[in-house]
Amino acid sequence: MxxxxxxxxxxxxxxxxxxxxxxxxxxxxxxxxxxxxxxxxxxxxxxxxxxxxxxxxxxxxxxxxxxxxxxxxxxxxxxxxxxxxxxxxxxxxxxxxxxxxxxxxxxxxxxxxxxxxxxxxxxxxxxxxxxxxxxxxxxxIEPLAVVVHSLYKAEFQPFDSCLIMGAGPIGLLTAIVARHAGAGRLLISDIDEARLSICRELGFETVNVARESLAERVAQVTNGDGMGLIFECSGVASAAIEMSELARVGGTICVTATHKDAHPVRLIDVNFKELRVIGCRVYTKEDYARSIDLAVELQDELRSxxxxxxxxxxxxxxxxxxxxxxxxxxxxxxxxx
CATH class of the missing domain: 3.90.180.10 (Medium-chain alcohol dehydrogenases, catalytic domain)
Incomplete structure (x- = not known):
């Protein structure tokens, strides 16, 4: 063969x-x-x-x-x-x-x-x-199962305001599934304008962090409150240090990306804002089964x-x-x- x-x-x-x-x-x-x-x-x-x-x-x-x-x-x-x-x-x-x-x-x-x-x-x-x-x-189905698992781990609720850091395959799939599950205000950030263009074609609001302050945009769209739920899908050091600043008090950060190197994190934000930081790794067989059903519903968006x-x-x-x-x-x- x-x-x-x-x-x-x-x-x-x-x-x-x-x-x-x-x-x-x-x-x-x-x-x-x-x-x-x-x-x-x-x-x-x-x-x-x-x-x-x-x-x-x-x-x-x-x-x-x-x-x-x-x-x-x-x-x-x-x-x-x-x-x-x-x-x-x-x-x-x-x-x-x-x-x-x-x-x-x-x-x-x-x-x-x-x-x-x-x-x-x-x-x-x-x-x-x-x-x-x-x-x-x-x-x-396999990357979709990663996303399904992350939403369960983060205890996603309809109307949550969501920030997705990273517009790669996992970030874009996270946006698609979160919107389908009833997310409220939803932002996707990245430095790759071509990928962000695909996000916009799918109807998502984007932030090019190479050109614009993500902190300022988050403050603007949340009236200064910060995002309720953040999915860190980029795996880059700058996201690790910035993610807690962007979360609202009592918010949740789900680390979906694999950070293979040690990065600084603002633990004082975790204390003062009483944040939940959730680790997320691959998926269960139940997530796989759910992803197959979900893929049928979202087939047109997933194909994009x-x-x-x-x-x-x-x-x-x-x-x-x-x-x-x-x-x-x-x-x-x-x-x-």
Whole structure:
């Protein structure tokens, strides 16, 4: 089969590789696989667990081609995969939170993933997708589940005023879901004008923080109160130090982005404003199931964040595309068919 293989830092190649089906798992013929920020980290050689050679990709949709003899799925069923691999033995696994397993692993990072023609997945980790959901939008279920999980963790309530820091795929998906869930005043901030333009096309109010003070805009739209709910989706140091200043008294900050370096945070704001700062990591299987239902409702809006579809034969170019400032890339899908 053909697959995009990570061979080391900045070295990925589409190659013909042997694929021997694991009879204990369900074999999938892959349709689409999304390119994620984690994949960018692997490509750059900075992911601590990704070991070459590796088929990357964990946001994928496919069709069952090798079902289990007495399994839940039949040949031709369309499915998405829950890519988390938990140990089952550590404290969070024993206490109902396997998604934050102390040795959490993922398909496409710790074992071969979905930027290929075929992959094998345990049946328990597969979810059927309805006929009403297109393959392209189904490839967004994994990042959509991140967002669904973050809204639950933040205890989102209708009419909450929301600030979303970062207009990448997760930030834009957060805006779409929060609006659908009944958010009140909603702002999205970023420095990328092309991405903010996509946000405006979808009807969102934006702030380009390279040109305008975010603190001043928040004060203006909230009459000086600050935002009730902030989703930090950018992962940058400046957002970490600014987010508490932008929150209202008694507000909530949900840190959705992964901050891999230590950043200063204004803890005095956390004290004086009695803020809740919520950590958020990946998703549960319940979040996955909810995301499939939600994707059917929001299909047209979700499709708008797919900015490029690249055939598998040219998948080695996707990281150069993402780095190219002349291209507007929000979510790239690899067409594995």
């Amino acid at each position: 053909k697959a995009l293989i990570y061979h080391g830092a900045r070295d990925v190649r589409v190659e013909d590789v042997a694929h021997r089906h694991d009879p204990a798992k369900v074999g999938l013929r892959l349709r689409y696989c999304g390119v994620c920020g984690t994949d960018i980290g692997i490509f750059s050689g900075k992911h601590p667990r990704a070991a070459a050679p590796l088929v990357i990709g964990h946001e994928f949709v496919g069709t069952v081609c090798d079902p289990l003899p007495e399994g839940r799925f039949s040949t031709g069923d369309r499915v998405v995969a829950y890519p988390l691999i938990s140990c089952g033995n550590c404290y969070p696994c024993r206490n109902g939170s396997p998604h934050v397993c102390q040795t959490l692993r993922l398909i496409g990072i710790d074992c071969d993933g979905g930027m290929a023609e075929h992959v094998d997945v345990p049946e328990a980790d597969l979810f059927a997708i309805p006929a009403a959901l297109s393959d392209e939008v189904a490839a967004l 964040i797919i900015t490029q579809i690249v055939p598998l034969s040219e998948a080695g170019k996707v990281f150069d595309m993402i780095a190219d400032p002349s291209l507007t890339t929000v979510k790239i899908l690899v067409d594995c068919s």
